[in-house]
Amino acid sequence: MSLQDCPALARIRFAHMFAPMSDERLEPLSAPFEARFSPPGSKSLTNRALVLAAMADGICELSNVLFADDTLVMLEGLTRLGFKLDINRDERRVHVHGRGGSIPSSNAELFCGNSGTTIRFLAALCTLGRGRYALDGIARMRRRPISQLVDLLKNLGGRVSYSMEPGFAPIEVEADGLAGGTTRYPAAQSSQFLSAVLHVCPSARHEVAIDLETPQTSWPYVAMTMRLMHEFGITPELERNPATGDPSRIIVPRGTYSSARYCVEPDASNASYFLAAAALYPGAKITIEGLGKHSLQGDVGFADLLHQMGANLIFGGDFITIAGPDRLNGIDADLAGMPDTAQTLAVVALFADGASTLRGLHTLRVKETDRIAALATELRKLGASIEIDGDDLHIEPPDVVRAAAIDTYDDHRMAMSFSLAALRCEGVLVRDAQCVNKTYPEFFADLRRVVG
Numbered sequence: 001m002s003l004q005d006c007p008a009l010a011r012i013r014f015a016h017m018f019a020p021m022s023d024e025r026l027e028p029l030s031a032p033f034e035a036r037f038s039p040p041g042s043k044s045l046t047n048r049a050l051v052l053a054a055m056a057d058g059i060c061e062l063s064n065v066l067f068a069d070d071t072l073v074m075l076e077g078l079t080r081l082g083f084k085l086d087i088n089r090d091e092r093r094v095h096v097h098g099r100g101g102s103i104p105s106s107n108a109e110l111f112c113g114n115s116g117t118t119i120r121f122l123a124a125l126c127t128l129g130r131g132r133y134a135l136d137g138i139a140r141m142r143r144r145p146i147s148q149l150v151d152l153l154k155n156l157g158g159r160v161s162y163s164m165e166p167g168f169a170p171i172e173v174e175a176d177g178l179a180g181g182t183t184r185y186p187a188a189q190s191s192q193f194l195s196a197v198l199h200v201c202p203s204a205r206h207e208v209a210i211d212l213e214t215p216q217t218s219w220p221y222v223a224m225t226m227r228l229m230h231e232f233g234i235t236p237e238l239e240r241n242p243a244t245g246d247p248s249r250i251i252v253p254r255g256t257y258s259s260a261r262y263c264v265e266p267d268a269s270n271a272s273y274f275l276a277a278a279a280l281y282p283g284a285k286i287t288i289e290g291l292g293k294h295s296l297q298g299d300v301g302f303a304d305l306l307h308q309m310g311a312n313l314i315f316g317g318d319f320i321t322i323a324g325p326d327r328l329n330g331i332d333a334d335l336a337g338m339p340d341t342a343q344t345l346a347v348v349a350l351f352a353d354g355a356s357t358l359r360g361l362h363t364l365r366v367k368e369t370d371r372i373a374a375l376a377t378e379l380r381k382l383g384a385s386i387e388i389d390g391d392d393l394h395i396e397p398p399d400v401v402r403a404a405a406i407d408t409y410d411d412h413r414m415a416m417s418f419s420l421a422a423l424r425c426e427g428v429l430v431r432d433a434q435c436v437n438k439t440y441p442e443f444f445a446d447l448r449r450v451v452g
Contacts, residue, residue, distance in 0.1 A: 024433040024444050026422035032283035033452045038290045039271050041066040041264035043439045047074045047117040049262050051125055051199050052232045054083045056098030058259030065092050065264055069438045070115040077122045080108045100256050101203030106131030114138050114368060117192055120149055124196035127158035128203050129175040136170035144366050149193035155183040180204030184211045189366055191218035195225040201252035202234045214246045217363055220298020220337045227296050233258030266290040268299035269340040270440050273416050274450055275303055275322045276348050279311040280424055284324040292318040302341040305333055328352040336360030343417035346375050349395045350384055351424055362391040369409035378406050403427025412438040
């Protein structure tokens with residue numbers, strides 16, 4: 001299949017080589033804003049739902065689907081694996097023709113861009129096939145560790161190998177189904193490794209039981225995966241250590257996912273930028289619709305962190321309202337459970353009274369960039385005093401935030417989080433802002449519209 005036959009794949013593959021660089025300069029807010037807003041669908045839930053729907057028995061209808069670089073490569077990958085997808089971008093809807101746990105194609109080359117969820121979820125899915133599958137991504141993807149996923153799949157009978165450097169993409173799957181059985185899973189670099197394997201366990205030849213070492217990384221994302229599996233008709237059993245309450249074992253029954261209609265929640269990570277924008281400006285107020293106490297996404301807990309810093313909060317079943325206080329206080333927060341909000345909170349901390357410490361950031365080193373190093377560099381440009389202590393980031397805010405040109409490192413979350421500084425400080429430029437296309441192409445347009 002040629003690149004001409006795969007427009008989304010071609011666009012993403014060459015975007016990093018030939019796309020024009022675009023900078024964004026936002027004007028500081030001159031007055032409080034009040035808005036109701038619902039961000040586009042969750043990237044994490046979109047890519048999970050697409051995989052589960054492909055494994056289901058029958059046609060699944062997914063609505064409020066996110067269309068961004070990370071989900072386009074997933075759609076492309078499933079198409080290359082032979083799945084039939086009826087895509088309506090205008091309605092944000094996809095009908096997935098599930099194949100009951102089998103893979104239609106016996107050979108496929110899968111380009112995953114810089115989407116961690118795509119390469120990890122598809123690698124696990126490919127073990128259910130019958131044939132050879134190669135998975136690769138852009139240069140940065142080849143530096144993001146994948147060995148813990150490969151080892152877990154091997155322990156369950158998958159045949160996965162490295163095509164170049166051990167521990168990193170590209171990888172190759174020589175598939176003849178997944179045996180299953182019992183294995184042990186360590187405290188990992190990414191919760192996505194465990195989520196990827198949980199997706200495919202129902203189609204293994206034997207029931208799968210995974211014993212978990214503690215602490216597990218970003219556990220709310222694993223919990224989200226299991227709750228979504230339940231939505232598609234397969235319910236994993238979770239055992240906890242009676243003394244500590246920590247997850248200790250997951251048992252996944254054999255079976256086939258059911259066809260379903262599923263509406264993807266708004267993206268809680270992307271909602272954090274709008275919640276933070278309101279918290280940063282006294283008298284501003286925003287209500288995020290479609291997210292709340294009933295959400296599958298752990299990142300809704302970001303609203304509680306803003307509340308701890310002094311923002312006014314109303315946390316409903318399906319909405320979150322934040323209002324900006326007269327002043328924000330520094331915070332000491334453990335973000336191990338919601339690492340994708342770390343950059344947002346770090347920028348908010350610039351404008352707080354007192355120092356802040358963000359803990360549990362170990363996964364940030366293996367994201368789209370080394371986010372701990374990138375945060376330290378860019379926060380210092382704005383005048384903050386920064387200290388890195390292992391996986392902790394200590395932020396001493398400046399008396400006055402300085403104007404600066406912010407580098408984004410081809411990392412969508414760097415661009416979106418530092419745009420918040422531009423709403424409070426004159427002269428903040430966000431460089432190479434087109435990287436938001438990874439998960440939220442309309443971000444800057446939506447931000448300008450919301451803050452008025």
